[in-house]
Amino acid sequence: MSAPMEVSFSAPPPAPDAACAATAAPLMPPAAAAQTLPPPVAAVSSSPPQQQQAAAAAAVVAPSPADDKVLVSVEVLLHAASAARHEDVQVAVERMLEARCLSYVDGPVPIPADNSFLLENVKRIRICDTDEWVGNRKVLLFWQVKPVVHVFQLSEDGPGEEPSEDDTLSSFNEWALPAKEFDGLWESLLYEVGLKQRLLRYAASALLFTERGVDTCLVSWNRIVLLHGPPGTGKTSLCKALAQKLSIRFKSRYSMCQLIEVNAHSLFSKWFSESGKLVAKLFQKIQEMVEEESNLVFVLIDEVESLAAARQAAISGSEPSDSIRVVNALLTQMDKLKSWPNVIILTTSNITTAIDIAFVDRADIKAYVGPPTLQARYEILRSCIQELLRVGILTYPQGSSVPCILNYSTLEEKKHCPEAAEPHGVFQLSSLLYEAAKLCEGLSGRSLRKLPFLAHASVTNPCCDASTFLHTLIKTAQREVLESRG
Ligand SMILES: Nc1ncnc2c1ncn2[C@@H]1O[C@H](COP(=O)(O)OP(=O)(O)OP(=O)(O)O)[C@@H](O)[C@H]1O
Numbered sequence: 001m002s003a004p005m006e007v008s009f010s011a012p013p014p015a016p017d018a019a020c021a022a023t024a025a026p027l028m029p030p031a032a033a034a035q036t037l038p039p040p041v042a043a044v045s046s047s048p049p050q051q052q053q054a055a056a057a058a059a060v061v062a063p064s065p066a067d068d069k070v071l072v073s074v075e076v077l078l079h080a081a082s083a084a085r086h087e088d089v090q091v092a093v094e095r096m097l098e099a100r101c102l103s104y105v106d107g108p109v110p111i112p113a114d115n116s117f118l119l120e121n122v123k124r125i126r127i128c129d130t131d132e133w134v135g136n137r138k139v140l141l142f143w144q145v146k147p148v149v150h151v152f153q154l155s156e157d158g159p160g161e162e163p164s165e166d167d168t169l170s171s172f173n174e175w176a177l178p179a180k181e182f183d184g185l186w187e188s189l190l191y192e193v194g195l196k197q198r199l200l201r202y203a204a205s206a207l208l209f210t211e212r213g214v215d216t217c218l219v220s221w222n223r224i225v226l227l228h229g230p231p232g233t234g235k236t237s238l239c240k241a242l243a244q245k246l247s248i249r250f251k252s253r254y255s256m257c258q259l260i261e262v263n264a265h266s267l268f269s270k271w272f273s274e275s276g277k278l279v280a281k282l283f284q285k286i287q288e289m290v291e292e293e294s295n296l297v298f299v300l301i302d303e304v305e306s307l308a309a310a311r312q313a314a315i316s317g318s319e320p321s322d323s324i325r326v327v328n329a330l331l332t333q334m335d336k337l338k339s340w341p342n343v344i345i346l347t348t349s350n351i352t353t354a355i356d357i358a359f360v361d362r363a364d365i366k367a368y369v370g371p372p373t374l375q376a377r378y379e380i381l382r383s384c385i386q387e388l389l390r391v392g393i394l395t396y397p398q399g400s401s402v403p404c405i406l407n408y409s410t411l412e413e414k415k416h417c418p419e420a421a422e423p424h425g426v427f428q429l430s431s432l433l434y435e436a437a438k439l440c441e442g443l444s445g446r447s448l449r450k451l452p453f454l455a456h457a458s459v460t461n462p463c464c465d466a467s468t469f470l471h472t473l474i475k476t477a478q479r480e481v482l483e484s485r486g
Helices: 049-058 086-098 116-121 131-135 195-211 235-249 275-290 311-315 321-337 357-362 374-390 408-416 423-439 445-458 466-484
Strands: 062-064 069-078 122-128 145-152 160-163 170-177 224-228 256-262 295-301 343-349 365-368
Touching (some): 086 116, 086 145, 116 122, 170 275, 195 224, 195 235, 195 343, 195 365, 224 357, 235 295, 235 343, 256 275, 275 295, 321 343, 321 357, 374 445, 408 423
Parallel strands (some): 224 343
Antiparallel strands (some): 062 069, 069 122
């Protein structure tokens, strides 16, 4: 069967410029605009839960209908040891933002040196999800923006495991979100502009609709996401990163968030006919978690085709009938969970044609995540090179600061006016990187992130001049692409 796919995310990606963005560059507003300074932002936490939910849902960069301002999320990470009240930090950050003339671009906002309260408690302030504006070459200036501040602390508990019946494979891993392990994951995933935003908006809408009690007989949604595409394109990481993001955005509504990563293989019993019961048992545990209404639960099922294998294949005799019981149990349990507002099911698959049509039909978002396009490849490699420069594995001229490789859009612009020279051969380094990215067509995100490591293994010195390294990277890319084509 060929699954009907509604959303395709395979189109080329302009990626956000995160690594070197001068995100808090002071910018003076036009005189007229200066008179319309941003009004004080209502404290989300002091609003009723419904308003909090709506604000969190809307703060996925969208124009605010009330005053035509763009709602931009500002994430504030507290130090692990901070005992400050989130509300106090939120107000302090809002005041700090109001007092400054910022352009809003994804990336960190420096904490003012004279703000001892924030310096003491806050590890990082980051503006998020403005890439759609930046991608369209629009700059968001402070009077156009209404910041929505989300204060959070990372859980350092690590994953908890739930042992399976026979103690061989655990049936699921569980994380308290936002978790230290997933910090920075969202930002590290580079796709076409809009992909991550669409997923975030979808999840926010799904939670808002349920919270507001929209009649499901009239408007139907299931809170099920299916990401499909070739291996190594970041589907699993994107699901985890999405759960982490939502746990931060909805912190004021849901005091606890959990990610349950189901181990599909553990649900197949060696005892014939037992697999369906194992699925039911797992979902029973999930049900207990969602019964606590302040708990937001994300269920991640990787390689969902192994649990939701097409029953047609089983009926035609090529699959054991136990797999039919598993699919039936999965669908029944998912339908039961549907009545709970605080659960989102995230699934991934490499082979959509093997998934049962009834499962595919239940997914609200069926998104194809394809191999990275030239722009995404360039940005993935750029983030790798920037990291090697940061830690000193790649060297640059003595006495100069760490070179900032140009982002894709700037490089494209500079190509047309090369007279605007960049210091320390940055244009030359960026052009070499572009050459490598061009060669890597067809490689997955996973292979691209490995490429600098493989290139380093071919150079003789542990630390290497950046330009020499990029030439080696080009050769490594040629070799890898040849090998991947067999
Ligand atoms: N678009 C991307 N941008 C940045 N990094 C990426 C991208 N795609 C993949 N990666 C890197 O590849 C790693 C592996 O990704 P992940 O396991 O999530 O892919 P997957 O699509 O789920 O793979 P599989 O189908 O084989 O399970 C990620 O941790 C990430 O480092």
